[in-house]
Amino acid sequence: MSRLIRMDQTGHTTLAEWSAEDQDSVAAAVQAFRAELDRGYFAVVSEGEGHAEQVRELPLHAPLVILRRPIAGG
Amino acid sequence: MLPELASVYWRPRASELTLRRSGRVWTLWTLAHTVPFIGAAVLLIALNPVTLPVALAALAQAWLIPELYVARGANVVRPRGPVARSGAEVAALGLLGDLIGHEPRALHARTGLVLERGKLGAWLVAETGALLVLPGSRRVHCYCVKATDPKLPSSDRIAHLLLALRADESGFATVANLAFSGAPWRLRRRLPKGVRPALDAATDAGRAMA
Numbered sequence: 001m002s003r004l005i006r007m008d009q010t011g012h013t014t015l016a017e018w019s020a021e022d023q024d025s026v027a028a029a030v031q032a033f034r035a036e037l038d039r040g041y042f043a044v045v046s047e048g049e050g051h052a053e054q055v056r057e058l059p060l061h062a063p064l065v066i067l068r069r070p071i072a073g074g
Numbered sequence: 075m076l077p078e079l080a081s082v083y084w085r086p087r088a089s090e091l092t093l094r095r096s097g098r099v100w101t102l103w104t105l106a107h108t109v110p111f112i113g114a115a116v117l118l119i120a121l122n123p124v125t126l127p128v129a130l131a132a133l134a135q136a137w138l139i140p141e142l143y144v145a146r147g148a149n150v151v152r153p154r155g156p157v158a159r160s161g162a163e164v165a166a167l168g169l170l171g172d173l174i175g176h177e178p179r180a181l182h183a184r185t186g187l188v189l190e191r192g193k194l195g196a197w198l199v200a201e202t203g204a205l206l207v208l209p210g211s212r213r214v215h216c217y218c219v220k221a222t223d224p225k226l227p228s229s230d231r232i233a234h235l236l237l238a239l240r241a242d243e244s245g246f247a248t249v250a251n252l253a254f255s256g257a258p259w260r261l262r263r264r265l266p267k268g269v270r271p272a273l274d275a276a277t278d279a280g281r282a283m284a
Contacts, residue, residue, distance in 0.1 A: 007230045008223075011165025042077060044237045046173055050192055052240030054076065066169075068234045069226070070078050073251035074150075074202055074218035 002060070004029055006036060006067040015067070020060045033058040033065070041067040076238060076245035088247035093194060093206070097213050100255035104140050111136035140256075141264075147216030147254025148264035150203025151272075153186050154228070166229035173233060185272035188232055189279065192243045196279035198272050199239065201231040204250065205273065207258060211280035214258045214273075217250035 004016040015036065016029035037043065037056070045062045046052045058065065079087075086092055115129035115136070170188070171179050178189045187205075190197040198205040202220040207213075221234035239246040254261070258277050262270055 005169070007166070007169070007226065007233060009162060009225045009227070011162040011167075011227055011230065012169050044241055046237060046240060049175060049178075049190065050240060050243075052237050054241045064172075066233075066237060068237055069221050069223045071219055071234055071238050071246075071249060072078065072081065072222050073249055074220050 002029075002063050002065070004033055004058070004065045004067070006041065007069070012066075018060070026058075026060060030058050036067050041069065043067055076242040076249060078238070078249045079242075079245050082249055085248050088194070088244045090194060093208060093215065093247070096252060097208070097215065097255045100252070104143060104256075107139045108136040111139075140260075143254050144256065144260050144264045147214075147256070147261055150216045150218050150253050151187060151198060151200035151205055151269060152266060153269070154201055160227070163227040163229060166227035166233065170229040170233045170236075173236060181272055181275055182232075185269050186228075187269060187272040188236055189272065189275055190236060190239060191279055191283070192239065194243055194247060195283065196276040197239060198276045199232055199235045201228050203253070204235060204239070204246075205261075205276065206247065207273075207276040207280035209280055210284035211258060211277040213255060214261055214276075215247075215252060216254040216261065217247070218253045219246070219250035 001017050001019055003014055005012045005014050016032040018025035018029040020026065033043065043055045044052050044066050045055055045059055046064070046066065055065070111132045115132040118125040118129040174182070174188055182188050186200065188199045190199060195206045195208040202218070204217045204219060206215040206217065219235060221231050226234070258273060262273050265273060
């Protein structure tokens with residue numbers, strides 16, 4: 001089961017869980033994913049130390065997709 | 075490529091070359107701030123020993139300016155106060171723990187900083203900043219950079235920076251603001267004692283990358 005989570009004030013919130021074979025869960029996850037991108041979140045798939053991929057479309061086979069806020073120089 | 079790069083479109087993208095160059099510029103800038111004061115002090119004493127107090131004030135200024143820069147660099151990784159053990163922080167810490175390996179997790183528990191080896195050097199990621207120890211460990215860059223949501227738990231702030239760093243290391247170094255660049259031993263003196271083991275681990279990692 002893959003998960004879409006958003007880092008927020010609660011630590012993190014699970015927005016959707018899906019399985020690539022379950023089209024209903026995929027559709028719900030894609031909808032949640034796009035809604036968060038529209039709200040200004042960025043989506044990242046971590047691939048271990050030193051590697052992560054910024055994604056614009058929900059990667060259906062990634063086990064965990066994390067939504068983060070933008071960063072800025074302080 | 076980090077989307078945040080659009081907000082700093084005028085900056086050249088960070089690379090090994092630009093990092094080396096900015097380090098040299100930083101050193102020259104520091105010298106430009108200190109050498110005139112030292113020169114003035116020597117000149118004053120040579121002209122008239124009565125001016126000794128003024129010469130000493132000039133020397134103090136020459137010492138103070140680089141120390142202020144180092145303190146600014148140390149501030150980027152200074153803990154922002156005790157980490158609240160709230161439910162949100164525990165959840166955020168769990169996610170951060172999932173993102174990093176055993177060794178960085180243990181270091182984070184001890185120091186509050188996460189060690190991440192990149193192509194540009196060894197990074198130490200904190201809540202509101204990051205240190206980059208260049209390969210060879212003769213220079214460290216201190217960056218001021220943070221997640222834009224001020225209400226995030228501490229570990230989520232680190233996870234934000236860590237994920238951005240992993241997605242685009244060069245872009246991360248471009249977006250972040252350079253607060254100090256210099257020798258790791260200078261920075262170490264200004265770091266809180268609890269944070270120093272993290273810098274030691276990063277300099278070890280930097281030496282291994284040389």
